[in-house]
Amino acid sequence: xxxxxxxxxxxxxxxxxxxxxxxxxxxxxxxxxxxxxxxxxxxxxxxxxxxxxxxxxxxxxxxxxxxxxxxxxxxxxxxxxxxxxxxxxxxxxxxxxxxxxxxxxxxxxxxxxxxxxxxxxxxxxxxxxxxxxxxxxxxxxxxxxxxxxxxxxxxxxxxx
Amino acid sequence: xxxxxxxxxxxxxxxxxxxxxxxxxxxxxxxxxxxxxxxxxxxxxxxxxxxxxxxxxxxxxxxxxxxxxxxxxxxxxxxxxxxxxxxxxxxxxxxxxxxxxxxxxxxxxxxxxxxxxxxxxxxxxxxxxxxxxxxxxxxxxxxxxxxxxxxxxxxxxxxx
DNA sequence: TATATTTAAGATAAAACACTCTTAAATATT
DNA sequence: AATATTTAAGAGTGTTTTATCTTAAATATA
Numbered sequence: 001x002x003x004x005x006x007x008x009x010x011x012x013x014x015x016x017x018x019x020x021x022x023x024x025x026x027x028x029x030x031x032x033x034x035x036x037x038x039x040x041x042x043x044x045x046x047x048x049x050x051x052x053x054x055x056x057x058x059x060x061x062x063x064x065x066x067x068x069x070x071x072x073x074x075x076x077x078x079x080x081x082x083x084x085x086x087x088x089x090x091x092x093x094x095x096x097x098x099x100x101x102x103x104x105x106x107x108x109x110x111x112x113x114x115x116x117x118x119x120x121x122x123x124x125x126x127x128x129x130x131x132x133x134x135x136x137x138x139x140x141x142x143x144x145x146x147x148x149x150x151x152x153x154x155x156x157x158x159x160x
Numbered sequence: 161x162x163x164x165x166x167x168x169x170x171x172x173x174x175x176x177x178x179x180x181x182x183x184x185x186x187x188x189x190x191x192x193x194x195x196x197x198x199x200x201x202x203x204x205x206x207x208x209x210x211x212x213x214x215x216x217x218x219x220x221x222x223x224x225x226x227x228x229x230x231x232x233x234x235x236x237x238x239x240x241x242x243x244x245x246x247x248x249x250x251x252x253x254x255x256x257x258x259x260x261x262x263x264x265x266x267x268x269x270x271x272x273x274x275x276x277x278x279x280x281x282x283x284x285x286x287x288x289x290x291x292x293x294x295x296x297x298x299x300x301x302x303x304x305x306x307x308x309x310x311x312x313x314x315x316x317x318x319x320x
Numbered sequence: 321t322a323t324a325t326t327t328a329a330g331a332t333a334a335a336a337c338a339c340t341c342t343t344a345a346a347t348a349t350t
Numbered sequence: 351a352a353t354a355t356t357t358a359a360g361a362g363t364g365t366t367t368t369a370t371c372t373t374a375a376a377t378a379t380a
Contacts (some may be wrong), residue, residue, distance in 0.1 A: 018178060021368065026370055045327070065327065077326045077377025127298055131291060181338060211377065218339055228323025238355045314377070325378080333370070340363070350353080 023100040025054050028049045034088040034144040038154060042074075042081030068072070069099045091143035097139060106136045183213050183260040186222045189193040192258060194248040202234075222260070222306030229259045250304035257299060266296045 019027070032052060033043050045063060049056040063082050066072045073085040084091070098105050179187070191280060192212060193203050209216040223242050226232045233245040244251070258265050 055369055055373075060327065061329085061369095069326095074327055075377080076325085076375070077329045078379070080377070082327080131295065135291065141339045195358080215339060219358065221339095221359085227357090234357055235347080236345070236355085236357045238349070238354045240347070319344075321380100323378100323380080325367100326374100326376080329373085330378070331370100331372075333360085334368080336365100336367070338365075340361100342361080343359085345358070348353100348355080 017099060019101055023097060024104045025059060026066060026100045027051055027093075027096060028054070029059060029063060030066075030087065030088070031146050031147055033082075033084065034147065038081075040079065040081070041083040042079070045053075045080045049123055056126060066099055071095070071099055081098075087145075089143050092140050093142045093144070093147065094136065094139040096144065106132065106139075167171050173285075179257060179261055182222055183257060185212075185257060186226060186252075188212055188214070189219060189223060190248070190251075193242075193244065194307065198243065200239065200241070200243075201290060202239075202243040204241045226259055231255070231259055247305075249303050251304045252297040252300050253302045253304070253307065254296065256304065258295055258300045266299075268293065286312075 002010070007039050029048055029052060045060050048054075049059045063072060066135070067074050067082065067085075071084070071086055071091060074080070074082045080121070107127050122156060124133075168276050189208055189212060192208060196203070205220050209219045210215075212219070223232060223234075227234050227242065228243075231244070231246060231251060234240070234242045254266070261277050
């Protein structure tokens, strides 16, 4: 592993996780794909798994799911791989996260305090709602292309 | 279960969880204690577990941990229970969450994107940092007393 | 057609998380 | 002193998450 991938490398312990490992791996792979334009449009999963230090089979399964949900397309056999079905500048983070974590991702209270709803808001509800909404807005307005490009550019700038 | 406790009742499915069940249960119990002043200063764990619909043994273990960390004190035997060692108006949410989830709770990237740090910020780092800091600030400025009182008052207001 | 390559799919395993149960220790009451 | 009550502590169980392994299906190339 090296180059750009160091940027997306594994983080062993993590508190305050909002997305699961599955979601994290999926997002990292998509960011990788968005940042590395491919000639054929397809990326080899094994190479990606090595670059990103993610289990090959696990990553395969995650990307499989994104294929089934219509975000990616796959191609078997030699020189096969996985690529965007929808161009990455048309895929928002919100779409990705919902595909990976479930459609109700943005619907719940960030903290997990029960009874937190519009009808009977918990003490922190207003705060949480504001926080979640800014999160959701950010996710809905940021595309994979934005993220991948920004990441790559920043990395290159640091390197120079 | 009824009355105030309905407010702290269990929520079965939850996405976007930031704190674990253990943290949630602990926080709910502390909010309960902060809102219900006790004559003796001690609360019976079994009663609390029933009111909050949390497993008695599990809750006992969680509160045990808070006792060991110096937030609570316990008293065995008849009419025994668990109570605040530090008064709840001097316990911030930040202290509680750190005690329950670990001291490094606020140190990591909310999303879990790796490589997200001051030195080599990931594309979302600025956004995440802002989000996390407002979260942390809110947690550091809100005491258990604030939360419990607010909750109770709001509940009573709705009831009237 | 035979072989190698690559993703798909399903079964299995390991680890983390969320409880559950049993026994021990402390305290109060009789 | 005996008994009941309540938390402390540790072992054990079930579930979910995470990861791995094996086999199948598709595709390209020789």
